[in-house]
Amino acid sequence: MEEDIDLEEPCGSLSEPKEKHDPLFIEEDEDDYFEDCLEEIQAAFALPGVSMAYSQKCQKTLQAEFNVLMRQMLTQLDEFEATHETKSSLPSLRTERENISVASCFKDSAECEDCISDTAVSMAVVEHEGSTVETVPELSATMELKELGTTFESCIEEVRRLEGRKEELVQELLELEKPMEEETRALRSELEEAHKLLCKAKLQRHNLLNEMRLFKRRLFAAARDCAQSQMTLVIQQKEVEQLKEEQVEMKAFVEKLIEVIDQLHSEHQSQVQALQNQIDNMTQESSKDKTHSYLSQGRRASLDLQQYLQGGIKALEEWYEPRLVALLKRRQSCTDALIKYREQCQDLKTQLGPLKEEEQRLGLGEGPPGGAHPSDGEAEKGKCGAIPCNNRSPRGEQPRTKN
Structure with missing residues (x-):
């Protein structure tokens, strides 16, 4: 049953x-x-x-x-x-x-x-x-x-x-x-809305992380370029200081040469004056024939002395003029390079401005990688500005070759 x-x-x-x-x-x-x-x-x-x-x-x-x-x-x-x-x-x-x-x-x-x-x-x-x-x-x-x-x-x-x-x-x-x-049903709808909001927040967070990563890369590249520019600027400053020292030495040497030339010129004038006095005395004592011969001899001697002095001055010019020209060209190239690096520093400073604003907007509390800071570039620029770059000596300071 x-x-x-x-x-x-x-x-x-x-x-x-x-x-x-x-x-x-x-x-x-x-x-x-x-x-x-x-x-x-x-x-x-x-x-x-x-x-x-x-x-x-x-x-x-x-x-x-x-x-x-x-x-x-x-x-x-x-x-x-x-x-x-x-x-x-x-x-x-x-x-x-x-x-x-x-x-x-x-x-x-x-x-x-x-x-x-x-x-x-x-x-x-x-x-x-x-x-x-x-x-x-x-x-x-x-x-x-x-x-x-x-x-x-x-x-x-x-x-x-x-x-x-x-x-x-x-x-x-x-x-x-x-x-x-x-x-x-209401809780399921709320849960779906919350899940959508969570997905949206995760997507925004992922986008922000990508933007921050790109920004850090750009900031690191800018800081690296700034550090390289600072190193090249320091090297150029050292070269400029060496050129200044060489320029001072060359100026002292040129002044010595000018003094020697002035001394030789004064001796030449004194010798010419002495010979002129001798010629005057000889013209008074001798006859016109002897006076003519003495004048020709004095002129010949003065010409020989002048040729000797011109040969020495020409040798000095041939010896020192290429070096002075090379030094002037080097100083001009250093000045141009310094102006170029100043412009690059200014461009880097202008590029770091919006990057710094973007960093402040994103709320990053870290400094740029490598310890580089825009203020370092400004300090280096201030140092560069303190260097007198217009120390070009005029071409009139070269030794005079003519009387």
């Missing part, structure tokens, strides 16, 4: 309509089955010889089927409540329902046992007294059947009442689930 009973599947989601729920407890065909069982029991009790054993067997079978149905109902309720947990008063109702069903089961089983015991006693009395009192078991059997019928009807009514209560609880649970579903 237990194999013929099909366990019903647990109910699905509470959002499904009521028509989709399968019947939970006893159906109409099961009611007909119980009525057929009662008719068979009545027919069996009509036979006094086998009524006792058959009635006990039927009672045990019906009690087992009833217990199986009650356990099935309780398990379905447990599954239903486990899959649809709410904050309503379902646990208390469940416990109350279980207590009622268990009490009814115990009551029915006790009544059945009492009926069985009464039937057994009556059957025993009938066996001892003989066939003269055969009407007594028939009366007890009919009373037993009536009690069983009333008991089964009360059980069926209780099951129907519990099924109606179950439907009410399902409706209550559906009503309780509606605001929960609405809140769940």
Whole structure:
């Protein structure tokens, strides 16, 4: 009998309509089955010889089927409540329902046992007294059947009442689930919005990190160029200082040469004057022929002396003029390079201005890599500005070659 009973599947989601729920407890065909069982029991009790054993067997079978149905109902309720947990008063109702069903089961089983015991006693009395009192078991059997019928009807009514209560609880649970579903939808929409905002913030953060990385690279390149320019500027400053020292030495040497030339020129003038005096004396003492010869000799001697002096001056010019010209060209190239590097420093300063503003805008607290700072370039530029670059000596300072 237990194999013929099909366990019903647990109910699905509470959002499904009521028509989709399968019947939970006893159906109409099961009611007909119980009525057929009662008719068979009545027919069996009509036979006094086998009524006792058959009635006990039927009672045990019906009690087992009833217990199986009650356990099935309780398990379905447990599954239903486990899959649809709410904050309503379902646990208390469940416990109350279980207590009622268990009490009814115990009551029915006790009544059945009492009926069985009464039937057994009556059957025993009938066996001892003989066939003269055969009407007594028939009366007890009919009373037993009536009690069983009333008991089964009360059980069926209780099951129907519990099924109606179950439907009410399902409706209550559906009503309780509606605001929960609405809140769940609202929370899901809020979660989706928050997820979108989070993705957007991550994308912005990634873009900002890329911009910061590019900015750091540009800043590092600018600082590296600035450091290289500062090094070349220091080298050029040292070269300019060396050129200044060489220029001072050359000026001193040129002044010495000018003094020597002036001394030679004064000696030449004194010799010419002495020769002119000798010529004047000779013209007064000698005749005109001797005067002519002396004049020619004096002129020849003065020409020889002048040629000698011009040869020395020319040798000095050939020796010192290329060096002076090379020094002047070198100084001019150094001056041009210094002006060029000043312009490069100014360009770097103008490039560092917007980079510094962008760094302040991005909120970077670090200095440029390598320890380079725009103020260092300004300090170096100030040092360069302090160097006198217009120390070019005029070409008029070269030694004079003509009288």
